[in-house]
Amino acid sequence: MLQQVSPAVITPIDPATGAVIDTVRVTTAEELGAKIALARDAQKDWAALMPVERGRILRRAADILRARNDELALLETRNTGKPIQETRAVDVLSGADCLEYYAGVAATIAGQHIDLGAGAFGYTRREPLGLVAGIGAWNYPLQIACWKAAPALACGNAMLFKPSEQTPLTAAKLEEVFREAGLPEGVFQVVQGYGDLGRALTEHRDIDKVSLTGSVPTGRAVMAAAGRNLKHVTLELGGKSPLIVFDDADIDNAVSGAMLANFYSSGQVCSNGTRVFVQRAVLSQFLDRLAARTAKLRIGDPLDPETQIGPLVSRAQMDLVLGHIERARGEGVRLVAGGRRLTEGALGQGFFVEPTIFEAADDSAAIVRDEVFGPVMTVLGFDTEDEVIARANDTEFGLAAGVFTQDITRAHRVVAQLDAGTCWINQYNVTPIELPFGGVKASGIGRENGLAAIEHYTRIKSVYVAMTPIDCPY
Ligand code: NDP
Numbered sequence: 001m002l003q004q005v006s007p008a009v010i011t012p013i014d015p016a017t018g019a020v021i022d023t024v025r026v027t028t029a030e031e032l033g034a035k036i037a038l039a040r041d042a043q044k045d046w047a048a049l050m051p052v053e054r055g056r057i058l059r060r061a062a063d064i065l066r067a068r069n070d071e072l073a074l075l076e077t078r079n080t081g082k083p084i085q086e087t088r089a090v091d092v093l094s095g096a097d098c099l100e101y102y103a104g105v106a107a108t109i110a111g112q113h114i115d116l117g118a119g120a121f122g123y124t125r126r127e128p129l130g131l132v133a134g135i136g137a138w139n140y141p142l143q144i145a146c147w148k149a150a151p152a153l154a155c156g157n158a159m160l161f162k163p164s165e166q167t168p169l170t171a172a173k174l175e176e177v178f179r180e181a182g183l184p185e186g187v188f189q190v191v192q193g194y195g196d197l198g199r200a201l202t203e204h205r206d207i208d209k210v211s212l213t214g215s216v217p218t219g220r221a222v223m224a225a226a227g228r229n230l231k232h233v234t235l236e237l238g239g240k241s242p243l244i245v246f247d248d249a250d251i252d253n254a255v256s257g258a259m260l261a262n263f264y265s266s267g268q269v270c271s272n273g274t275r276v277f278v279q280r281a282v283l284s285q286f287l288d289r290l291a292a293r294t295a296k297l298r299i300g301d302p303l304d305p306e307t308q309i310g311p312l313v314s315r316a317q318m319d320l321v322l323g324h325i326e327r328a329r330g331e332g333v334r335l336v337a338g339g340r341r342l343t344e345g346a347l348g349q350g351f352f353v354e355p356t357i358f359e360a361a362d363d364s365a366a367i368v369r370d371e372v373f374g375p376v377m378t379v380l381g382f383d384t385e386d387e388v389i390a391r392a393n394d395t396e397f398g399l400a401a402g403v404f405t406q407d408i409t410r411a412h413r414v415v416a417q418l419d420a421g422t423c424w425i426n427q428y429n430v431t432p433i434e435l436p437f438g439g440v441k442a443s444g445i446g447r448e449n450g451l452a453a454i455e456h457y458t459r460i461k462s463v464y465v466a467m468t469p470i471d472c473p474y
Contacts (some may be wrong), residue, residue, distance in 0.1 A: 006194035010165050015081030015311040016302050016350040024168045027191040029200075035189050036206050039131050039158040042186030047128050047156035054154060055106035060181035062099035065092055065146075068177070072170055074303075076142055079167050081311040081350070082265050083302045094431070095146030095174075098449070101433040102154035109155060109454055111461075119468040126458040128156035129232060130208035133201035135222070136171065137213045138164035138313050139268040139373075144213045145171040149178075149188055151453040152211070158187045162201060165194045166314060202226055209233065209457070213270075216371075216396075216442050223445075234446030234456050236270065236438060238371045239399030241420065242392035243273030243428060246385075247281040249404035253426065254278075255289050257402060258377060261428040263297065263355045266312050267321075267375035270443075271400035273428055275368060276379045277388050283381045287359060290379070291337050294355050299342060311350040312374055318351035321374030325356060328367035328378075334359045336379070363391055371397070385414065393419045398441035402428040421447070 010024040027035070046054065065072070073087035082091070111124035134148035141163050152159045163171040175190045191197060198218075202210050202225040209232035212222045219235040226233045243261050245254040261273035278286045302310030312318045318341065325339050338356030342348075355375045360368050367378050382388040392401060401420035405411050415423040421439040424430065431437055436452035438444050446456045 006196050010168050010192060010194075012079050012166065012168055013314070014078050015313050017346075018315070018349050018351075021078055022169060024172075024192050026193045027197060032191060032197070032200065035160060035186075035191060036131065036204065038186035039160055039189060040206060042184055043128070043131055043156070043158035046153070046158060046184055046187045049156075050107075051109060051154075051156075052107040054156065055103040057178075057182050058099045058106065058150060058154060059103035061177050061183070062096040062103060064177045064180055065096040065099065065174075068173075069093060069096075072142060072173055075173065076170050077302050077310075079169050080138065080141065080313055081302050083307045083310045085305050085307065086265060091140060091143050094143045094433070098143075098146045098150045098433045101449075102150040105151075105451065105454065106154040109458070116464070120464060120466050122465065123463050125461040125463065126155070126454070127461055129457060129459055130157060131206060132157045132159045132209045132211060132457065133204075133207045134159055134161040135198045135201065135210065135212045135214065136161065136163045136167075137215075137270075138167040139265060139270070141167040142170035142174060145174050147448050148211045148213075149174070151448070152457045153183075153188065155454060155457040157209075157457055160189050160191050160201060160207070162191050162193060162198055165192075168192050198222070199225065202231075203228070205229055207231065211446075211448075211456075212236065219444065232456070234438070234448065235444040236448060237399070237442065237444045238373070239270050239272070239397045239439065239443050240275060240369065240371050240395050241271055241273045241397070241400040241402070242275045242277055242388075242418070243402040244382075244388050244392060244404065244414065245276065245278045245282070245286060246403070246405040246407070246410065247279040248406045249282070249426075250406065251282055251286055251289060254404040255286065255293060257404060257424075257426070257428040258290060259293060261402065262377035263294075263309060263375050264429065266310055266353070267355075268313060268317070268373050269429060271422065271429055271431075273400070273402050274372060274377060275363075275392070276377055277382045277392065278379055279388075280381045280383055283379075287336060287357075287379060290357060294337050294357060297355055299352060299354070300347065309352075309355060309375065311352045313351070315351055317373065318353055321353050321372055321376060324367060324370065324372045324374070325353075325376060328358055328365055331365045331367070333365045333367055333378070334361075338375070363394060369395065385410065389414060389417045393417075396442040397439070399439040399443035400424070400429075
C-alpha cells in the first residue's frame with residue numbers, strides 16, 4: 001500500500017533558468033487503488049479486441065504524436081533542458097516510431113503449432129501479462145513512456161506509467177494522445193509521484209510486471225520487491241560503455257561518434273560511450289581534432305534552435321557531475337577540455353556544465369569506472385585488440401559498445417567478444433525501434449524494442465490437444 005510520505009505536489013522546473021514551470025498533483029493512495037481497479041477491468045476488454053484493432057489505435061496515436069511534435073518537443077525542452085534541436089528531431093518522433101512499429105506488430109503476435117505425431121498436437125498461445133507498471137527516468141521522459149506503452153498495449157496489457165518526478169509533464173500528454181486516438185478508458189493511465197509511488201507499484205499484488213528505466217540501485221530495489229510477488233521485470237539501467245577507435249578508422253567519423261556518444265542531451269544518455277579507447281598510433285591526432293570540435297559547440301538557451309548543449313536536468317545532477325570532475329582532477333587525470341560550470345550571463349541561473357574531456361593513463365580512476373551521466377568523456381590509449389577487449393569488458397556494466405574501424409572482419413570479431421546488449425560499428429547511439437535494446441550484467445534484464453520486447457510483455461500458454469482416446473492403464 002502506498003504510504004503518503006512525500007509532498008502532495010510536484011513542481012517541475014526549467015533547468016535553463018531554475019524557474020518552476022508547473023504544479024502537478026501527486027496521485028493519492030486512494031486514487032492509485034481506483035486506477036489499478038479500472039486498469040484491470042479495462043485490460044480484459046482490451047485484450048479481447050482483435051489485435052489489428054489494437055494496432056489501429058496505436059497507429060492513430062503515432063499520427064497524433066507526430067502532428068503535435070512541435071508542442072511536445074517544446075514542453076520536453078522546457079522540463080529537461082535538452083536542446084529543442086534534439087527534442088524536435090528525436091524525443092517525440094522516436095516515441096511515434098515505436099507506436100507505429102508495434103501497431104504493425106500487434107496483428108502478427110502468435111503462438112506456435114507443435115506436431116506431436118498422429119495422435120495429438122500442441123499449440124502455444126501468447127497471452128498478455130495483465131497490468132504492467134512502467135516507471136521512467138528523467139532523461140527521455142516521453143520516449144521512455146512510448147517505448148514501454150507501445151509493446152505492452154500491442155500485446156493486450158494495460159499500463160500504469162509513473163514518470164520521474166522531475167519530468168512529469170509529457171507522459172500526461174501521452175495519456176491525452178491515447179484518449180484522442182480512441183484507446184479505451186483505463187488502458188493507459190499516468191500516475192504522478194516520487195520514489196515511494198514507484199515502490200508501491202512494484203510491491204502491489206495486482207500489478208503483474210514492472211518495466212523500469214532508471215539507475216542500477218533503483219533496479220536492484222525494484223527487482224528485490226518484485227521478487228517477493230514473483231512479478232516479471234524489465235530493467236533498463238545505467239552504463240559505462242566503451243567506444244573503441246582502431247588506428248585504421250576514419251578519424252573524423254570516430255570523433256563525430258565520440259562527441260555524439262558523450263555530449264548529446266548534455267551526456268545524460270544511458271548508453272553513452274564514456275570510455276573512449278583510442279589506439280595509440282592515432283591518439284594525439286584524435287585528441288587534437290576532438291578538442292578543436294568540442295571548443296566550437298554552441299552552449300546556451302535550449303529553446304534556441306542553434307543551441308547544441310543545454311543545461312543538466314537539475315542542480316543536484318549538475319552538482320553530481322561537477323563532483324565527478326573534481327574527483328578526477330584530484331586523482332591526477334589530465335583535463336583536456338572543459339571542466340567548469342558555466343555561469344556567464346543568463347547561464348548562471350541554469351545548470352550548465354561545459355562539455356568536458358579527460359585523458360586517463362589507465363583504467364583505475366573513478367571517472368573511468370563510475371557512471372557520470374553528464375557531458376564528460378574520458379579518452380584512454382590502447383595498444384592491441386586483445387588488450388582493449390579485456391579493458392572494455394572490465395566493468396560491472398554492459399549496456400552498449402562501439403567499434404570504429406575500416407577492417408570489417410575485425411569489427412565483427414571484436415563485437416562478438418564485447419559484453420554489451422547493443423553494439424554499433426562505425427556509429428554510436430542510434431536506436432531504431434526495429435533493433436532490440438537493453439543491457440547485460442548490471443545494465444539490465446530484458447529487452448525493449450524489436451520483436452524481442454513481445455516476449456517480455458506476454459506469457460506462453462501450452463495447449464495439448466488429443467486426437468485419439470486416452471490409452472488408460474486403469
Ligand atoms: P532513478 O533510478 O533515480 O529513478 C528512476 C525512476 O524510478 C523514477 O521514476 C523514480 O522515481 C523511480 N524510483 C525511485 N526509487 C524507486 C523504488 N524504490 N521503486 C520503484 N521506483 C523507484 O533514475 P533517474 O531518474 O535518476 O535516471 C537516471 C538513471 O537512469 C541513470 O543511471 C541512467 O543510466 C538510467 N537510464 C537507463 C536507461 C536505459 O535504457 N538503460 C535510459 C535512461 C536512463 P522519482 O524520480 O520520482 O524518485
